Each structure stands twice: as C-alpha cells, then as structure tokens.
Amino acid sequence: MRVALLLIPLLLPWAAPAPARRVLDRCPPGAALWTLTVSALLLAAGTVAALGTLALTGLLRIPALAALGELVHPLSTSSARLALPLAALAAGLLALAAFTLIRTVLRQAAGLRSARSEAGRRPPAGDLCVVDSPRPDAYALPGRPHRIVVTTAMLRSLDAREREALFAHERAHNAGGHHYFLAAAEVAAHCHPALRPVRDAVRMAAERAADEAAASAVGDRRLTARAIARAALAAHAADAPRPAVTPAATSGPVPRRVAALLSPAARRARGASWAVALLTTCALLSCATAATGAIAVHQDIEIAQGDTAGT
Amino acid sequence: MSAEKDERRSAGELEAAVMAALWAAGTPLTPAQVQTELASGLARTTVTTILSRLHEKGTLERQRQGRGYAYRPVQDPHGLTALRMHSELDRGSDRETVLARFVAQLNPDDEGVLRRLLRENP
Numbered sequence: 017m018r019v020a021l022l023l024i025p026l027l028l029p030w031a032a033p034a035p036a037r038r039v040l041d042r043c044p045p046g047a048a049l050w051t052l053t054v055s056a057l058l059l060a061a062g063t064v065a066a067l068g069t070l071a072l073t074g075l076l077r078i079p080a081l082a083a084l085g086e087l088v089h090p091l092s093t094s095s096a097r098l099a100l101p102l103a104a105l106a107a108g109l110l111a112l113a114a115f116t117l118i119r120t121v122l123r124q125a126a127g128l129r130s131a132r133s134e135a136g137r138r139p140p141a142g143d144l145c146v147v148d149s150p151r152p153d154a155y156a157l158p159g160r161p162h163r164i165v166v167t168t169a170m171l172r173s174l175d176a177r178e179r180e181a182l183f184a185h186e187r188a189h190n191a192g193g194h195h196y197f198l199a200a201a202e203v204a205a206h207c208h209p210a211l212r213p214v215r216d217a218v219r220m221a222a223e224r225a226a227d228e229a230a231a232s233a234v235g236d237r238r239l240t241a242r243a244i245a246r247a248a249l250a251a252h253a254a255d256a257p258r259p260a261v262t263p264a265a266t267s268g269p270v271p272r273r274v275a276a277l278l279s280p281a282a283r284r285a286r287g288a289s290w291a292v293a294l295l296t297t298c299a300l301l302s303c304a305t306a307a308t309g310a311i312a313v314h315q316d317i318e319i320a321q322g323d324t325a326g327t
Numbered sequence: 328m329s330a331e332k333d334e335r336r337s338a339g340e341l342e343a344a345v346m347a348a349l350w351a352a353g354t355p356l357t358p359a360q361v362q363t364e365l366a367s368g369l370a371r372t373t374v375t376t377i378l379s380r381l382h383e384k385g386t387l388e389r390q391r392q393g394r395g396y397a398y399r400p401v402q403d404p405h406g407l408t409a410l411r412m413h414s415e416l417d418r419g420s421d422r423e424t425v426l427a428r429f430v431a432q433l434n435p436d437d438e439g440v441l442r443r444l445l446r447e448n449p
C-alpha cells in the first residue's frame with residue numbers, strides 16, 4: 017500500500033531523539049555535530065517528500081486537477097475515501113511548515129543584517145566588537161569578516177585569561193562555520209516537530225565543539241570551564257528580574273558543558289558507533305521509503321495517464 | 328600562555344585582547360598597566376605598538392600621563408547604536424537559532440550546580 021509506505025517517513029522522526037541524545041553524549045563533539053545535522057536534514061527531507069507526495073495523490077483526485085495532469089483513469093494510489101482528507105492534511109502541514117520557516121528566515125536575516133551593519137560601523141579591534149551594555153552577553157557574528165560581539169559587562173565579569181577562552185570559543189564557532197549547522201537544524205525542526213530535540217542536540221554539539229576548540233587553544237580545560245561557568249552566572253544574575261524560565265527535569269546545557277570540560281579529554285565512549293548507526297539508519301530509511309513511495313505514485317500517475325504499465 | 332605562543336597569535340587576536348582589557352578596566356591604562364592586566368607574557372613594546380595602532384585607527388583615545396600616554400576605548404558617539412543593536416538581536420529565543428551565544432539561560436537548578444562545580448574546581 018502506497019499510503020502506508022508514505023507514512024513511514026512521517027513516523028521515523030519520532031525515533032530520532034533517543035539515538036540523537038546518545039550520539040551527543042558519546043561521540044566527540046565534531047563528529048556528533050556532523051552526524052546529528054546530516055541525519056536531521058535527511059529526516060526532514062523524507063518528511064517533506066512524503067507530505068508532498070501524499071498531497072499530490074489527493075489533489076489528482078479532484079477532477080479539474082486530474083484533467084490538468086492529463087489523467088484519463090482515476091488514480092489507483094489510495095482509496096477515494098481516505099485520499100482527500102489525507103491530502104488536505106498533508107498540504108496543510110506543508111503550508112504551515114513553509115509559513116513558519118519563511119517567517120523565521122526573514123526575522124533572522126533582518127536581525128543579522130542590522131547586527132552586521134552596526135558592527136561594521138564601529139571601529140574595529142581585530143575581530144572584536146564591543147557593545148556597551150550592562151548585560152553580560154557574547155556571541156559569534158558570522159559574515160565577511162567574521163566578528164565576535166561581546167558586551168562590556170561580559171568583559172568585566174571575566175579575567176584576562178578567561179576572556180581569551182571566551183574569544184577562542186567564539187572564533188571556533190566562526191572558523192567551524194557552525195552557523196550553517198544551526199541553520200540546517202532549524203530548517204529540519206520546522207519540517208517535523210519531533211526533530212526539535214534533534215535541533216537542540218545540534219546546538220549543544222556546536223557549543224561542545226567550540227568549548228573543546230577553546231580548551232585546546234588556551235591549553236587549559238579547567239580555565240575554559242571556569243570561564244563558561246562564571247559567564248553564565250554573571251548573565252543569570254543580570255537576568256534575575258526577568259520571568260523565570262520553566263524548570264527542567266535535567267540540568268541545562270551550561271552545567272553539562274562545564275562538567276564535560278572538567279572531566280578528562282573524552283575518548284570515544286562505548287556505544288558511540290551503535291548510536292551513530294541507529295540514527296543514520298533512521299535517516300536513510302526515511303529517505304528510502306519516501307523515495308520508493310514517490311516512485312510508486314509516479315508509476316500510478318503514468319498508468320492513470322493511459323501509458324502502459326511498467327514503462 | 329608562553330611568549331612563544333603569543334608570537335604566533337595573529338595581530339587581530341592581540342588587538343582584541345588589548346581592547347578587551349581596556350574595556351574591562353573602565354579607566355585609562357598605560358602600556359605597562361595593559362601588559363600587567365593581560366598577564367600573557369607579551370613584550371611591552373608589542374603592547375605599545377598595538378595601542379598606538381588602535382589609536383591611529385580611531386578605536387582608542389589617549390591622554391598624556393607622565394612621560395607616556397594612557398589609553399581608553401572611544402565611547403560610542405551616538406550612544407544609542409549599541410543599545411539598538413542589542414535590542415535588534417534580543418527578540419526572545421529567535422536569536423539562538425543562528426547566533427551561537429556563549430552561554431544559554433540557566434534553569435533554576437543550574438545556578439547551584441555551577442557554583443558547586445566552581446567551588447570544587449578552583
């Protein structure tokens with residue numbers, strides 16, 4: 017049954033978060049970043065292809081569209097009773113994903129553009145752009161040339177060596193092109209809600225990769241851990257009047273990063289390859305079933321167009 | 328960090344380090360003070376060269392102090408640019424998607440965990 021085949025890529029993303037967390041915990045951060053991002057993109061591609069094909073099979077049951085598609089027989093892909101509601105649902109979900117994605121892209125682009133133009137207007141000191149602000153904050157600003165944006169409050173909360181660790185962390189984001197990974201993960205998360213935890217894992221992997229790069233650049237894991245912890249506490253203190261964030265069952269990303277740096281340099285943990293294999297299998301299966309379903313529907317369409325079967 | 332390692336750091340990285348030290352200090356600093364503040368084994372002449380280069384670029388302003396100069400960052404003449412830039416990027420969680428922030432917001436429990444980690448690893 018074609019429809020059953022096309023439902024598999026829509027269900028597979030729900031299986032992804034568990035192995036994704038395992039990949040994040042057990043693989044070196046650079047490898048985890050690649051594995052998680054590529055898997056998220058493949059699962060998203062499978063989802064979109066399956067939704068698109070489902071929408072198409074339903075639309076071709078509408079007589080006007082069937083005529084437009086030069087269909088001379090009714091499409092045999094699915095029963096008429098199911099096809100239309102299913103297609104309407106698929107089309108609706110696709111439209112919703114496209115809408116939220118476009119909205120995010122526009123907002124992000126506007127924010128980045130204005131940040132870059134403001135950063136460009138200020139006198140440069142190497143790649144550093146200092147923002148005079150009472151709130152401790154720092155981020156990598158990708159572009160040509162790459163910049164690091166750091167607030168004065170952040171600079172004042174750290175000592176000279178900790179600042180070097182912070183700069184090394186942000187430079188690692190820029191040098192590693194991490195914004196491409198974050199953007200890809202964001203696109204995937206918009207395609208399927210079950211991919212949101214995978215996006216969070218991608219973000220965490222990018223931070224961990226930058227942390228490890230910073231630790232090796234300053235030659236001191238402990239110093240890097242201290243810089244992160246102190247920066248987070250300073251930012252937290254400044255944020256105090258804000259409404260509290262929802263409590264999480266597990267500790268948040270910052271303590272996990274600090275703890276990872278305080279433990280000895282990671283060697284490949286047990287079960288890493290299993291987690292990678294499981295996640296990539298999910299991703300490839302999603303693409304394979306979506307492609308098989310799409311090809312089958314394509315054949316059905318050719319039959320309905322009056323071509324002989326199997327050509 | 329050894330002096331040898333500093334030799335290999337790019338001029339841009341050194342400029343950023345010096346600039347950060349001046350902003351963190353909040354008062355005008357002499358080359359000797361910057362050198363002490365950085366605690367990185369940079370030669371005094373190197374620090375002086377970086378400071379005068381940043382001054383020529385208009386990033387730093389300087390005033391006579393004793394036989395030399397004390398430097399401080401040029402404050403934003405408009406004052407508002409920084410504020411605007413920050414607010415542009417500060418719309419909820421949106422910014423986290425492409426901008427890799429150094430530290431994410433903490434959960435209520437995180438603060439305690441971090442303080443304990445810092446205490447146990449001075």
